[in-house]
Amino acid sequence: MSQEEHDDLGNSTPEGTPERGKRVMLYVEDNPSNVLLMENIIKRRPQVKLITAHNGLLGIELAQAHRPDLLVVDINLPGISGLELCRRMKSSPETRHIPLIALSANAMPRDIQSGLEAGFSTYLTKPLSVLKFLAELDALLGKIAPST
Numbered sequence: 001m002s003q004e005e006h007d008d009l010g011n012s013t014p015e016g017t018p019e020r021g022k023r024v025m026l027y028v029e030d031n032p033s034n035v036l037l038m039e040n041i042i043k044r045r046p047q048v049k050l051i052t053a054h055n056g057l058l059g060i061e062l063a064q065a066h067r068p069d070l071l072v073v074d075i076n077l078p079g080i081s082g083l084e085l086c087r088r089m090k091s092s093p094e095t096r097h098i099p100l101i102a103l104s105a106n107a108m109p110r111d112i113q114s115g116l117e118a119g120f121s122t123y124l125t126k127p128l129s130v131l132k133f134l135a136e137l138d139a140l141l142g143k144i145a146p147s148t
Contacts, residue, residue, distance in 0.1 A: 022049040023141050026068040028059035028085065029103075030077055034126075038072070041130055045137065056080035060088055063095050070140055075104035075115065083118045090119035099140045103128065 025048050027038050042050045053059040056077040075082035089095045102115040107125040115123040122136050
């Protein structure tokens with residue numbers, strides 16, 4: 001992340017923002033530092049409520065329970081991989097419509113191709129470009145109605 005992107009993370013969600021009408025994003029990531037970074041990034045989008053899961057199986061459980069508008073998934077997770085999580089989400093009638101973004105340090109062309117073939121809408125690599133991520137987030141969430 002560039003210094004400019006880091007400095008711009010200071011925008012925060014106003015306290016007491018109503019939950020109604022918010023879009024829900026589920027972030028499946030086992031690294032607490034990456035979760036903290038995502039929490040800070042999402043503060044720039046007060047219309048997005050962030051839910052997190054620290055492994056793939058919990059991610060699937062939370063996706064089925066909360067029906068988020070978007071999933072952002074690390075590829076290297078404990079339990080099941082992000083690729084397997086994506087395949088399971090796409091094979092379920094209840095969750096197959098939910099767009100998924102892969103976010104991984106696995107940046108080889110074959111890794112990216114495997115992610116896209118598994119069903120990810122987009123595959124972003126770490127270190128994360130905050131501006132690119134926000135552009136993808138806005139594009140994917142702009143295609144769907146807000147949660148009620």
